[in-house]
Amino acid sequence: MSVELGHFALILALVAALIQSSLPLWGALSGSAAAMRVGDRAAQIQFLGVAGAFAALTWAYVVSDFSVLSVAMNSHSSKPLLYKITGVWANHEGSMLLWVLMLALFGLLISVFGGVIPAALRATTLAVQAMVGVGFYLFILLTSNPFERIARPPLDGQGMNPLLQDIGIALHPPLLYMGYVGFSTAFSFAVAALITGRVDPAWARWMRPWVLLAWSGLTAGIALGSWWAYYELGWGGFWFWDPVENASFMPWLIGTALLHSAIVVEKRNALLKWTILLAILTFALSLIGTFLVRSGILTSVHAFATDPSRGAFILVLLSIYIGGALCLYAWRANAIRDTGVFALWSRESGLLLNNVLLVSVTGIVFVGTLYPLALELYNGAKITVGAPYFNQTFLPVFAAIMLVAALGPFLSWKRARRADVLRRAGWVLGLSVAGTAGIALGFGLREPVGLLGIVISLFLAIATLADLLRRAGVPGAPIGTVLRRIIGMPRSAWGLWIGHGGLALAAAGVVAVSVWSAEEIQTVRKGEETAVGPYSFALIDIENTQGPNYQTSIAALRVTRNGELVTMLFPERRWYPVEQQPTTEAGIRTLWHGDLYGVLGDPDGRGGYVTRYYYNPGVPWMWAGGALITLSGLISLTDRRLRVGAPSARRSRRRATPSPVAAE
Amino acid sequence: MIFWIIAALLAGLAGLWMALPFLRARSMEMSGAEGAISIYRDQLDEVDRDRAAGLISEAECEAARMEIERRALVAARHMDQGMAISTRAPVLAAGLTGLAAALVLGGYAWLGAPGAADAPLAARRAEALAAQAAAGDLGSRIQLLIERSQDDPESFETWWMLASSYSAIGDHASAADAYRHAVELAGDKPGVLSAYAEAMTLANGNKVPTAALVIFDKLAAETGDPRARYYLALARAQAQDFEGALERWAALARDSAPDAPWMGMVRRDIVNMARFLKVDVTESLPDATAAEIAAAGGAGAGPGGDLAARIAGLEVALAAEPKDYKSWIALAEARLQSGDEIGGAAALGQARREYAAAPFVLQKIDEAERALGLDLTAPAPARRGLDAEDIAAASALSDQEREDMIDGMVAGLAARLEEQPEDLQGWVMLVNSYRTLGKPSKAQDAHRSALRVFGGDPAAVAALERAVGAAP
Structure with missing residues (x-):
């Protein structure tokens, strides 16, 4: 009965979403307090319903209930329990259920933690959130129902792609969805602001935690996906400008812009309209990402078995939400007034410039991703837009973004002293050029592009550190004061430093691996040595053996540097006979400055093997940088000022006189 | 039905929960600006902190304060506006509850499969076992039969099939147990009794136990059951009455059709016994083949050239690589054929020592010993590993x-x-x-x-x- 109860619960969630999208909105417009409160309760019911549905589906996967079509198509009784559970969202139907689960979760969180948000705004936000939900519930129930049953269940399922039976890729979708779906909250706040006509610093502060949470999840999701591609696909690369990767990267870029412009709204009551537009566009790009992956337009590991009617359905939803929101924006945006004014040299200008640049790179990625699709639609020509395009267009603008990110913290709000800023920038530039020169001489590096990249990364890192020290009172303040100030800094300031520092670290890693990685592809016999950069790789041995459900060849590679043994690597080449699919398991040894990476390819039939050896400097920095950036969002989220610190409307009503004293 | 009751209950409760605000006597919401004011307070704090840290000048600090205070005043002015009030609306609440419940139940009735039961794989074990058993998997067949025998312990058919399945996988102890149930249900059916006694014998390491002997005696006397006669002869041999055993096997061979299923085993034992007793195998087995005569060491022939060469070859190979039990068994067989009874037993003994820790191989060696008839003539206990005797002997190791x-x-x-x-x-x-x-x-x-x-x-x-x- 649990499967059918799950199905029932999903329909209950749909009905709750229908009520949540209509009654509270009517309440907010007509001034009915009771109708507005229905929003909170409907959000709770909606979440309980979809959580029940998700639990029922997970249970069906765990106990291998093959009377459920989705389980029969995507699971297998002999899979380890972990992959039975992650298999729930490793397919189209289950992943869409995860999508709406996240959506309902964010709705629930708004209703639970949104006590400070004025009732009308909260009710409207919840209503908009539910409108998005209704569309996706209908999409799931009508085109991709995970609870579809089979009359004659098979005795076993069809299994799961062995490439996806991996913990890295198993956690990738939930995090990615946390980002995609979390941005729907920003969208709901933006549309609610347009409906209620209320946009002020408080609005930005109420929206910001949701954006931070979504953005952190998306960052972690993208990093995990990239990490998986790096170690599992065995190409030695981590980012391929694949349309599916771009689909998740675009919301990240524009979401980063949103995150920064919301600060301007909160601090200075400026950039209001721009922030609302960014919120709408961020969610629009999340939806486009979902559409691209689900419609079957793209083919990749991610493209689940596709069906044109699903793509069409999502396209219709996309047009309604994005088109509707943009129309509303065109109609109502003029009523919104900025009151904050700022000079050309100010923190506001810096953030605006950063926004413009981030939106530009988003546009660059958007064109690079969609132009080939549009061209194919227009005249049938198949072209690929790959790394060369992005290197020439994306990278220069991104370098400018990093420079602005470095200088931004030097600018004070409203009006900055230009001479001060330039002086500090000069110092930082001098230090970073000197540092780069030292590195170049010390390691004998010549490539101008790489050195430029190092200068920029160092510039950002040093500027960030300088800002931290300056705020702590260096130079001048006694060491005790400095330490006390550093500890007492607001968490959002730590978010800035950690985020920018992480970006500098990741960028340095990307530059290092792009410019100075050493790669050798060759056919070797046992005992042959190959020089790879400063290292020497020797194929010592190949052993053929059996794994639990695959056959495998394991190579033993001996890596030396100047004759000294550094490590042994054991790359594998596996063959899964049931799925008729090979996989490679790269042999990776991570050192602080880079990865040693070996891949075993096919035998040439005459005793030789194709092998690929890499020395990838900077790769560990990249992952560490990604982790720091994710962490920065979470740390900002814990800032005291974003917590529920203000008195709720209800609590203050009990007092004799409403007082503006905030509880802290 | 129970599903619909649960569903209707859930739908009604959910609808009621959502409609509850309409049942409150009076609801009031203020479009509060307190949130905004607390933000301005934070901003003032930050300005003070920056001033204290010397990051901004006094003039900048004042300007910032003024601006923030001005905004706070504007926000405070908004506070009085927009108060939302509503009163109890029971009709609306009832309507909302009813609509929600009707939509959920109707939607499910349209899309769902009411009454479709769960089918987790564990609950479908019987189905899965039947499929595997049909595909020839004896383990599944046994599982299935065990469950069936628990459901219906009075079914002879089930116990009988279970017992023969156990025999087929070589679990003679369990087979004997299952046959015992079958015997109780079938009464004195000779076929069942003899199968039971045979399973007891096999479970006893092929030594005929007394209980089985009683049954075999009775069966042989009453029905002349060939299986009973065979095991009675075996029991003779095990009691060191080798002539008696040979005689009985010879009689059984005479009385049986040449293509009877047990004839292979009977002929093998006759040949082994004739070799051991050094009698002419054709006396007991008039139609003995040339190979059988040779195997029985008959026709007075000494070890033939071929055989001697083979023995020598095996000995050399085994000296080089003693971990090869198949060669040890072949050597034992060859030595027996050449009439070297002691040498044959010694070869198997040596193999046992090589594989003292490998139960699987020891079992193979036991089987070979039985096939060669060495267990009949050399009733020493099989060695299965190091015992006290071995340890004592270890001081005098070669x-x-x-x-x-x-x-x-x-x-x-x-x-x-x-x-x-x-x-x-x-x-x-x-x-x-x-x-x-x-x-x-x-x-x-x-x-x-x-x-x-x-x-x-x-x-x-x-x-x-x-x-x-x-x-x-």
Whole structure:
């Protein structure tokens, strides 16, 4: 009965979403307090319903209930329990259920933690959130129902792609969805602001935690996906400008812009309209990402078995939400007034410039991703837009973004002293050029592009550190004061430093691996040595053996540097006979400055093997940088000022006189 | 039905929960600006903090304060506006509850499969077992029959099939138990009784127990059941009455059709027994084939040239590589054919010592012993491992025996490292032992395994190389 109860619960969630999208909105417009409160309760019911549905589906996967079509198509009784559970969202139907689960979760969180948000705004936000939900519930129930049953269940399922039976890729979708779906909250706040006509610093502060949470999840999701591609696909690369990767990267870029412009709204009551537009566009790009992956337009590991009617359905939803929101924006945006004014040299200008640049790179990625699709639609020509395009267009603008990110913290709000800023920038530039020169001489590096990249990364890192020290009172303040100030800094300031520092670290890693990685592809016999950069790789041995459900060849590679043994690597080449699919398991040894990476390819039939050896400097920095950036969002989220610190409307009503004293 | 009751209850409760605000006597919401004001307070704090840290000048600080205060005033002015009030609306609440419940139930009735039961794989075990049993999997068949016998313990058919399935996989003790149930249900059916007695015998290591003997006696007397007659003869042999056994087997062979299913076994035993008693096999088995006559050491022929060469070949091969039980069995067979009863038994004894720790091989050797009839004539207990006697004898080991003992120790080390590989010294010892024993390929395998365990640790790899040399 649990499967059918799950199905029932999903329909209950749909009905709750229908009520949540209509009654509270009517309440907010007509001034009915009771109708507005229905929003909170409907959000709770909606979440309980979809959580029940998700639990029922997970249970069906765990106990291998093959009377459920989705389980029969995507699971297998002999899979380890972990992959039975992650298999729930490793397919189209289950992943869409995860999508709406996240959506309902964010709705629930708004209703639970949104006590400070004025009732009308909260009710409207919840209503908009539910409108998005209704569309996706209908999409799931009508085109991709995970609870579809089979009359004659098979005795076993069809299994799961062995490439996806991996913990890295198993956690990738939930995090990615946390980002995609979390941005729907920003969208709901933006549309609610347009409906209620209320946009002020408080609005930005109420929206910001949701954006931070979504953005952190998306960052972690993208990093995990990239990490998986790096170690599992065995190409030695981590980012391929694949349309599916771009689909998740675009919301990240524009979401980063949103995150920064919301600060301007909160601090200075400026950039209001721009922030609302960014919120709408961020969610629009999340939806486009979902559409691209689900419609079957793209083919990749991610493209689940596709069906044109699903793509069409999502396209219709996309047009309604994005088109509707943009129309509303065109109609109502003029009523919104900025009151904050700022000079050309100010923190506001810096953030605006950063926004413009981030939106530009988003546009660059958007064109690079969609132009080939549009061209194919227009005249049938198949072209690929790959790394060369992005290197020439994306990278220069991104370098400018990093420079602005470095200088931004030097600018004070409203009006900055230009001479001060330039002086500090000069110092930082001098230090970073000197540092780069030292590195170049010390390691004998010549490539101008790489050195430029190092200068920029160092510039950002040093500027960030300088800002931290300056705020702590260096130079001048006694060491005790400095330490006390550093500890007492607001968490959002730590978010800035950690985020920018992480970006500098990741960028340095990307530059290092792009410019100075050493790669050798060759056919070797046992005992042959190959020089790879400063290292020497020797194929010592190949052993053929059996794994639990695959056959495998394991190579033993001996890596030396100047004759000294550094490590042994054991790359594998596996063959899964049931799925008729090979996989490679790269042999990776991570050192602080880079990865040693070996891949075993096919035998040439005459005793030789194709092998690929890499020395990838900077790769560990990249992952560490990604982790720091994710962490920065979470740390900002814990800032005291974003917590529920203000008195709720209800609590203050009990007092004799409403007082503006905030509880802290 | 119960599903619909639960569903209707859930739908109604959910609808009621959502409609509850309409049942409150009075609801009021203020479009509060307090939130905004607390933000301005934070901003004022931050300005003060920046001033204290010397990040902004006094004039900047004042300007910022003024601006923030101005905004706070505007926000405070908004506070009085927009108060939302509503009163109890029971009709609306009832309507909302009813609509929600109707939509949910109607939607499910349209899309769902009411009444479709769950079908987790565990609950479908019977179905899965039946499918596997149909595909010829005896384990599944036995599972299925066990469950069936528990459901209906009075079914002779089930016990009978269960017992024969157990026999088929060689679990004679369980087979005997199942046959006992079948016997109780079937009464004195001769076929069932003899199958039971046979299972008891096989479960007893092919020695006919007294209980089985009673049954066989009765059956042979009443029905002349060939199986009973065979085992009675076997019991004779086991009681050292070899002539009596041969006589009975010969009689059974005479009375049976030449293509009867038991004839292969009977002829084999007659041949073995004739060889042992050194009598002419054709007396007991007039239609003995040439091969059988040869195997029985008949026609007075000494070891033929071929046979002698074969024995010599096997002996040489086994001296070089003693871990080859098939050759040991072949040697025992060849020696028996050449009339060397003691040599045959010795070959199997030697094989047993080589494989003292390998139950699977020991079982094969037991089977060979039975097929060659050596268990009839040499009733010494089968050796299954080191016992007190072995340990006592270890003080007087020959070189060969000492080497065997080392062999066993090395095998133990390899097995332990497989379980607990994080032991560098152990691996070094294993590689060196294999080299000392003159097994370079095994040494290489062990070296590989050690490298795989310690590959990420250059210090350990270096230590390994110092101890056993460079990688294979």
